[in-house]
Amino acid sequence: MSRRVTLSDVAELSGVSAITVSRVLNQPEKVSEPVQNKVNAAISKLGYIPNRSASALASARSGVIGVVIPSLSNNVFNDVLRGVYDVTGPAGYQVLLVDTHYSPIEEERMIRTLLGQAPEAMIITGGNQTEHARKLLEKAEIPIVQIMDKLDEPVDMNVGFSxxxxxxxxxxxxxxxxxxxxxxxxxxxxxxxxxxxxxxxxxxxxxxxxxxxxxxxxxxxxxxxxxxxxxxxxxxxxxxxxxxxxxxxxxxxxxxxxxxxxxxxxxxxxxxxxxxxxxxxxxxxxxxxxxxxVPRHEMGVVATEMVIKAIKGEVISERVVDCGYQIxxxxxxxxxx
Amino acid sequence: MSRRVTLSDVAELSGVSAITVSRVLNQPEKVSEPVQNKVNAAISKLGYIPNRSASALASARSGVIGVVIPSLSNNVFNDVLRGVYDVTGPAGYQVLLVDTHYSPIEEERMIRTLLGQAPEAMIITGGNQTEHARKLLEKAEIPIVQIMDKLDEPVDMNVGFSxxxxxxxxxxxxxxxxxxxxxxxxxxxxxxxxxxxxxxxxxxxxxxxxxxxxxxxxxxxxxxxxxxxxxxxxxxxxxxxxxxxxxxxxxxxxxxxxxxxxxxxxxxxxxxxxxxxxxxxxxxxxxxxxxxxVPRHEMGVVATEMVIKAIKGEVISERVVDCGYQIxxxxxxxxxx
DNA sequence: ATTTGGTATGATAGCGCAATCATGATGCCT
DNA sequence: AGGCATCATGATTGCGCTATCATACCAAAT
Known part of the structure; x- marks a missing residue:
């Protein structure tokens, strides 16, 4: 039973410190080329795969975006989801998807579960949250976009139509x-x-x-x-x-x-x-x-781009986007x- | 900017040690009722939400099941996915879903990404993995089910039909x-x-x-x-x-x-x-x-039940399930x- | 009274990584 | 030549939690 390969295994094999290996992975521009090559060689030789839990814990950045939809069976949300993935993938975020079965009670439970993963942002369908769920969201202090609906009082941001x-x-x-x-x-x-x-x-x-x-x-x-x-x-x-x-x-x-x-x-x-x-x-x-x-795919894309911008601390000029519809x-x- | 509420905050407020709070959450049967009540009161008063990253790191159990599908747009996989969620939800597992866009190269990258989350099991569509991806999967030493297809040489388990x-x-x-x-x-x-x-x-x-x-x-x-x-x-x-x-x-x-x-x-x-x-x-x-x-929902359910059993160390008698079809x-x- | 065993709780350490600060080396300016 | 950035790398520490072992306590058995 082989122990999992860790950063320091790679560090040892390549003859550098652990933090240098970490830098090769996360900020390669800060590491000289010969060292990078040594480290990368060690990484592939050992088949090292970074542990995201440890990374998330140490850096307080989980790389996760939570997505709450009411139903997996409804293809409408599929298109939205595809839009979300189209943006999160290239940006290096993981999507944690939950399905509320159209129940605000379950939604509250799911939001709680999601928050346990310390998501950096959340994308939530509609504005029909329980009072408690809304409090949880506000307290989380992360970028949140509510999608599909056009809401009078969004928790944070909003992409939808009437x-x-x-x-x-x-x-x-x-x-x-x-x-x-x-x-x-x-x-x-x-x-x-x-x-x-x-x-x-x-x-x-x-x-x-x-x-x-x-x-x-x-x-x-x-x-x-x-x-x-x-x-x-x-x-x-x-x-x-x-x-x-x-x-x-x-x-x-x-x-x-x-x-x-x-x-x-x-x-x-x-x-x-x-x-x-x-x-x-x-x-x-x-x-x-x-x-x-209705621009389902676009809603997913726009909402995701908004939260990622917000995560990076950029200013979001339009916090409420009416994406319209075509008859x-x-x-x-x-x-x- | 309020710091995140942690276990020890709860411990302090309820006058017990951190580990006891942990037990109230994970093994409540080991804690006396009065202490449980105190702790639970503190938890809801503080709005404490456990940090899964820390938990995953400390316990080496991530509570995550990785799911690899070729396409989010194809509704066929949706039904499978619904089956997966129907089982993971009640069992307390999170699903980490990735979309390979039908590309084995991308699939390999996605599998690598998933493994970084230290999933406890994986559910993968088909058997068309790259050689390297297959190695990664074997090395991961976690339960893996390949679904949809009936495979001649599954990595681990298989649920599908010909x-x-x-x-x-x-x-x-x-x-x-x-x-x-x-x-x-x-x-x-x-x-x-x-x-x-x-x-x-x-x-x-x-x-x-x-x-x-x-x-x-x-x-x-x-x-x-x-x-x-x-x-x-x-x-x-x-x-x-x-x-x-x-x-x-x-x-x-x-x-x-x-x-x-x-x-x-x-x-x-x-x-x-x-x-x-x-x-x-x-x-x-x-x-x-x-x-x-074809029993899409069922494939999702069966595959998920199989990996969860395997996670728990139960013996899987049928590691290859032909779930058939109806003309x-x-x-x-x-x-x- | 003493032992035994079970139950409830706590102290400590460490999971794997990155933030922070420190250090040494190099080049460039005056 | 001296001083001062700038760059590459390292040492230490701690993120929040749980595994492990230790301890205190009580009841029942000797």
Whole structure:
């Protein structure tokens, strides 16, 4: 059972002090070339791999960025995460990812766990933290970006967009296309889904078209199958009175589309469909689905760049970034003739 | 700038020694109840959060499990990852996730990075490691599971299934349904995709139907849009001669389906389509797509349970688990009349 | 009364590394 | 020639925690 290779093993083999080896690894410009070569040779000969725990303890820098997302199954967060990794990797940070299952209680526990790793920064989805979790975050005194939502009172920094405004605007566009009996389908109903529902309600109310029979939501997880189910539910609940459906996300919209195909409901002639998120499939199904494109990957990138800048002590001029969205009106909500 | 709260702060406030506080956290059964209460009160009063780096250093147990996947964008790995988290969370392990972008060179670097965190175990996708990476893994002397593939010579443990066999079998089924000009579409072409192609070739050859004009692959990333593109390419390349297409994954199959809908090619009358992975959409589109269901979540769960058992020193009776697959024949490959 | 054994708590040391300060060597200026 | 940066390297210390061994105490058994 061979003991782990340490810095001083390398130091001994290369005939220098331990701290010099440390410098070769962390600040090579401070070490002369011949010494560097000796040390590097010893490192590869011994297969030395630095122990990050010890490094973190000694330097008070863990090289870890904590990321809190509500769900691993939701592909939306995947894209964000990819953006995060695209920045952390080259910058030499590790990502510690936790999944809260959409529960603020669990989120608080996860944040506590993460803080135990002494992350140098955190990226957190949304602003729905428990009071205690928020205190923990504030006390941590590290850069924190809350992403996805546009928040009124971010803990620290914020990168997101207004889901309410986006939904409001897309509903206005659908109504402007001539539809009047626009239903709403929602699942999971996390804070962002709630805000989209609010946007829908606001726009419908403003147009004098709000009708609770046209709204159907469930707290259960969202999926394409759930879209099929909810659409059937909405048909039953509204007496088949809808001429359009706004779905809280594209999964539900796809489910609705596929179900309509089976029910011989022609899109958009008999029914218009609009989703949210603009996942890849939406533009490629037949007919292409209208949706709201949101810069998921970009949010991950921007948020990560912000925290890394902040870690380095640089001044962040824009601590709140509204990264906007794009409404994609496609065939599925073509204007009524 | 308040200094971080440490164990000894808690010890001082509660009037016990530091080691006792440590015990309250790690082995509470060894501490009397009144002392536990005192200590816990002090912990919450001070908002103490243990420093995992120090703990890892002192105990030589990091509580970290390293996970290596080739791509964050591929949802297949997402499901696996969810399985991993479902086990690690309750067991109190942290996951350190890295993304190799399908590159063995990058994988080697990532493995090195991971090992620096002194993970107690590792879960790695596939068996395509560089020679050096393999050495590193062996030298690490920690439990390692390679997942997704069924490997001939795993580094340590293995949970997966034979992609070649699965593809071979599903191609046989398609041929048995009466199709003779079965094309193959592939993208990304990682080792698993290659194996599926091999399975296809084997089955086609065995049936005397192999024809290179029916095979079209690209190293570029897979996506639904790529499915559309490849299908158009295959039509051009084969002179429209296919009566069926086997796609290396469901994204390509969906792309093919959607493109066929636009080209007024009727499925399965004019063309049969079969995918691989059985993602949610496959069963819900029209017509439902045949596919091969693979236990992604289960692989994550099983692999993680195995390494955790191994960490605890339990004996793993089955070090190689073939978790199989299920062929789902649906409307898209209905037998020709 | 003494031994034994178990339980609860503490003292000490050290995990592997980097911050800090110290030292010696070198070059360059006046 | 003397003084003073500048550079390369080293010695020491401590980060916050836990392993290890030691100690104090009490109950039961002799």
């Amino acid at each position: 889901h309410r405004k986006a939904a409001f605007e897309v509903v206005e566009r659908i109504l402007a296309a001539g539809y009047t009996k626009l239903g709403f389908l929602g699942a999971r109903m996390d804070p962002r889904a709630q805000q989209r529902l609010q946007g829908y309600r606001l726009a419908m109310e403003q147009a004098g078209l709000l009708n609770d029979d046209l709204v159907l939501t469930t707290p259960r997880p969202s999926s394409i199958a759930m879209g099929c189910e909810l659409f059937k539910g909405l048909v039953a609940q509204s007496g088949g009175l809808c001429d359009a459906v706004f779905c809280v996300n594209d999964d539900l919209a796809l489910g609705t589309l596929f179900e309509c195909q089976r029910m011989n409901i022609s899109i958009p002639k008999d029914l218009a469909i609009c989703g949210f998120n603009d996942i890849e499939a939406s533009a490629l199904v037949n007919p292409p689905l209208s949706s709201v494109r 994609k009106m496609r065939e599925s909500t073509r204007a009524v003739a | 992609h070649r066999k699965a593809a071979f079998e599903v191609v046989e089924r398609i041929l048995a349904a009466g199709y003779t000009k079965l094309g193959f579409l592939g993208a990304r072409m990682d080792p698993r995709a290659q194996q599926r192609l091999q399975g296809y070739r084997l089955a086609m050859e065995q049936a005397g139907l192999l024809n290179d004009d029916l095979v079209l692959t690209t190293p570029r990333p897979s996506s639904i849009a790529m499915g559309c593109e490849l299908f158009k390419g295959l039509v051009a390349q084969s002179g429209g001669l296919c009566d069926a297409v086997f796609c290396v994954n469901d994204d390509l199959a969906l792309g093919t389906l959607f493109e066929c809908q636009r080209m007024n090619i009727s499925i399965p009358k004019d063309l049969a389509i079969c995918g691989f992975n059985d993602i949610e959409a496959s069963a819900l589109v029209n017509p439902p797509l045949s596919s091969v269901r 789902k024949m649906r409307e898209s490959t209905r037998a020709v009349a």
